[in-house]
Amino acid sequence: MLRHFKRDLAKNTRAGIAFDGSSAGLARVRRLGGGRRSLAIRVVETDESDQVWPDRAASCVADMALQQTPVSTVLSRQAYQLQLVEKPNVPAEELLAAVRWRLKDLIDFSLDEAVVELLEMPRNANAGSASMAYAVVTRHSEVMRQIDVMQRADLKMDVIDIPELCMRNIAVLLPEDAYGVAFLHFTEECGYLTITRKGVLYLTRRLKTGRRELTAPADDFTSQERIAGIALEVQRSLDYYESHFDCQPITEIALGPGTDLDALPAALKQHLGLSVNEIKLADLFDLEDGWSTDQQGNCLLAIGAALRSDAPTRAAVSR
Numbered sequence: 001m002l003r004h005f006k007r008d009l010a011k012n013t014r015a016g017i018a019f020d021g022s023s024a025g026l027a028r029v030r031r032l033g034g035g036r037r038s039l040a041i042r043v044v045e046t047d048e049s050d051q052v053w054p055d056r057a058a059s060c061v062a063d064m065a066l067q068q069t070p071v072s073t074v075l076s077r078q079a080y081q082l083q084l085v086e087k088p089n090v091p092a093e094e095l096l097a098a099v100r101w102r103l104k105d106l107i108d109f110s111l112d113e114a115v116v117e118l119l120e121m122p123r124n125a126n127a128g129s130a131s132m133a134y135a136v137v138t139r140h141s142e143v144m145r146q147i148d149v150m151q152r153a154d155l156k157m158d159v160i161d162i163p164e165l166c167m168r169n170i171a172v173l174l175p176e177d178a179y180g181v182a183f184l185h186f187t188e189e190c191g192y193l194t195i196t197r198k199g200v201l202y203l204t205r206r207l208k209t210g211r212r213e214l215t216a217p218a219d220d221f222t223s224q225e226r227i228a229g230i231a232l233e234v235q236r237s238l239d240y241y242e243s244h245f246d247c248q249p250i251t252e253i254a255l256g257p258g259t260d261l262d263a264l265p266a267a268l269k270q271h272l273g274l275s276v277n278e279i280k281l282a283d284l285f286d287l288e289d290g291w292s293t294d295q296q297g298n299c300l301l302a303i304g305a306a307l308r309s310d311a312p313t314r315a316a317v318s319r
Contacts, residue, residue, distance in 0.1 A: 015066050016305025017057070017155065018074035018166065021188030021212070022046060025299030026057065028064050029306040032286070037307075039285035040064055041299040050149050057153035072159040072305035073146055074166055077190055077206065080138040081107060082164070087120065087131040099135055113139050136162055159308060163192050164204040166304025171196040173284045173307075176252050182238065184230075184268075185256030185300055186211045193234060195241050195250065202245060205237050211258060211297075227264065231271035238272075254279050258297035 012031045017024055024046050030038045042060045046053040061067060083106050088098035096118055104111050119134040143160060150157040171183045171194060180197040191207030209230060218226070234253065242249050252275045255265055265276040281287060281296055281303075291299075 013069050014306045014309060015064075015069045015071045015155070016074065016161075016166070016302040016308075017071060017150075017153075018163070018299075018301035018305060019046060019076050020298050020301070023298055024053065024057065025302035026060055026064070027299050027302035027306045028066060028069065029285070029303065037285050038288055039281065039303065040288040041291060041295065041303065043295050043298050054149055054152035057155065061154045067154065067156075069156060070159070071150065071155045071157045072161045072308050073150055073155075073157050074161050074163055074301050074305050075138060075142070075146075077163070077187075079142050080136055080162060082162075082204070083107075083135040083137060085133055085135050087133045095133075099133060103135060103137060107137055109139060113141065115140050115143055159305075161305050161308060163187075163301050163304075164194055164201065166301045166307075167192055167194045168196050168199075168201045169304040169307040170279070170284075170300070171254065172199045174254055174279070176254065180241075180247055180250050181252055181254055182234065182250050182274075183254045183256070184234065186214060186258060186261065186297075187301070188212050191230065193237055195237065197247055202247070203237055203241050205233060207233055211261070214261065214264070224267075227267040228271065230264075231268055234268070235272060251275065252277065256297055256300050257281070257293045 013028065015026065015028045017026050022045065024044045026042045026044055028040045032038055042064065044053055044057045044060060083103060085099055085102050085106075088095065088102065090098045096116065099118055100111055100114065100116050103114065103116065107114060115138050117136040119136070120131075138160075146160060147157065167183050167185060171177050171181055174181055174183075177196055178198060180195065180202075183194045183196065185192050187210055189210040189212065191209055193205040193207060194201060195203040207230060209226060214226060238250050241247070253268060253272070255261065255268075255276055255278045257278055265278065268274070268276045
């Protein structure tokens with residue numbers, strides 16, 4: 001469906017766009033050689049009707065010289081489902097069709113409307129465990145809507161991605177990924193937790209708590225309860241990872257940027273007994289401009305989308 005967008009696009013450069021509440025983050029990554037990358041970002045205010053923001057985005061496209069740059073767009077949390085399914089024992093060429101059939105009772109719309117992407121996973125360490133696959137399911141109408149909106153924004157979209165894989169793309173750049181790292185990032189509406197090791201996504205979890213709730217006025221008891229809830233979700237994920245995979249225990253949590261989350265690292269460290277460090281984009285990229293921590297947080301998923309070709313698309317498990 002997107003193949004015709006891939007002709008005559010710039011090489012060694014990719015852009016990403018991801019929506020975060022009332023704004024969209026736009027990022028451009030240029031590969032400079034020798035493992036170096038430059039980064040530019042913009043934040044675009046959006047509107048629910050999709051009538052105004054494409055024009056604002058088109059202005060950024062011109063400003064950032066993205067007219068012939070391939071773009072990965074990121075589905076919002078409401079626009080797709082993740083389903084962990086057992087791989088049917090069928091020939092490779094029949095696998096996707098067989099998985100689609102298994103999804104018919106797991107999704108709330110017709111299979112005829114479903115667009116399915118399959119991420120196959122290596123087996124876990126438990127003997128006799130079944131081979132699993134990670135199905136990403138969205139509606140055909142959502143794909144067409146993305147194409148229409150991105151064309152109006154003058155963006156040359158050729159890939160539709162999901163937040164979890166965008167986070168994996170960033171985690172791959174962290175030195176801790178060689179041994180295993182948990183990566184926690186909060187958008188306005190929810191949180192995402194991933195565990196990666198050597199470029200493989202082992203586990204994902206979506207948290208109900210987002211920046212909006214974390215930063216809402218509250219008494220000390222309520223604030224502590226919110227943090228404790230997040231810490232419990234992280235601990236459960238770490239326990240699952242350590243019990244199902246032959247890997248070293250996770251010793252560090254990477255936290256996505258956000259000035260409103262200043263108190264979170266210390267609180268998580270207290271609850272979990274692990275090192276918690278905020279990601280510094282300047283450690284990973286040659287930054288073309290200076291941006292606030294909030295701007296970096298708003299654009300983090302877009303940055304991960306722009307890194308797509310830097311990391312293989314592999315997953316080990318999702319819950």
